[in-house]
Amino acid sequence: MSTTTSARDRLVGAAQDLFAAQGVGPTSPRAVLAASGVGQGSLYHHFPTKHDLAVAAVGATVDDALTRALRTLGGDSPAVERLVAYLERPRDALAGCKIGRLTSDQAVMDDDGLHDVVTAYFVRLLGTLTQVLRETGLPDDAARDRAHAALAIIQGGYVLARATRDPDALAAAVRGFVGLLTHDLPNQNPPTQENNS
Amino acid sequence: MSTTTSARDRLVGAAQDLFAAQGVGPTSPRAVLAASGVGQGSLYHHFPTKHDLAVAAVGATVDDALTRALRTLGGDSPAVERLVAYLERPRDALAGCKIGRLTSDQAVMDDDGLHDVVTAYFVRLLGTLTQVLRETGLPDDAARDRAHAALAIIQGGYVLARATRDPDALAAAVRGFVGLLTHDLPNQNPPTQENNS
């Protein structure tokens, strides 16, 4: 933890912000330069091509997101509670998922190295969700399908929110899904009182 | 219905194909020209700006998709059957939703006219799904939430399929959701008799 941030770190941070706001393809190295405040040559010293910068920035974003998700999905509370906590976590719906959005980013999908980083994020998350759902007593196949459904609710909720410009669209999708989920598994401690994020 | 296709129609068709394959932003007017086979001047005669071409092409794609969706969701069969038929319709998962993908397309989101076309598609679809779910006897709010969940499953399933490069990821999400849905409503055609759209 140095107080002075290296040119490299500032470049990665600026790239993360710009990628989140407008995607990888539409973000030019020049824009990253301007946002980071470093000089032209420094960028190409640390990251010879845009690909190299993108891998570093997307990788950092994936690490952050995965860390937070696994923390929510781990812990001692009942499996269904952890799943619902993950689903109901506060999210900036209108901004979209920083990582899910990259599946429509041609610059990412056309770059195997970048695509692999995105793939790893979702594979890991689906595996963890499947584990959590197996704890509820579901057979393997059903747990896997339901894990896909849960993650699709989040990703699709983001799409609906952005499409309709309605931040509540994601929350509505989650409510609809959690309603089915908890009605399907009515045995926990139903109307829970401790409902923080 | 002329056998010869007008330059305008060929331009719109080529734009629809390219937009579906790589998005609006990354598709240059020059690429549309090349794919359509018409000359430079013809494009700018019919569509003075890229915006004009995009509105025409995205509008045509939305019309097509809406027509097919409403046909599946209409009809005489029980509401739940129509909903499941919509969810399970064959889809090219790895290609992504031609319209949903546009919510990550900066060129679309930054263009109010284009964004409105995308918004209209989802608002219309959500409204229709809500109607169908109301036929199952659900109260208004619950029907609306469940409609959001259903559409999020499709849109999120596309995202998962593209992210993991697994065409079955969309199908898995649908299976997981339909499993919850049909278990929640084991009584197929109980309350309503007058179930038109």
Added chain:
DNA sequence: GTCTATAAACGGATAGAC
């Protein structure tokens, strides 16, 4: 390691002949 200056290609759009 960091900077300024510049190159080569592509983007969107226009001019004007036919």
Added chain:
DNA sequence: GTCTATCCGTTTATAGAC
């Protein structure tokens, strides 16, 4: 209405001084 030729800004990347 359709065509060819061209303009100008931006993008990605390189060169070479400090």
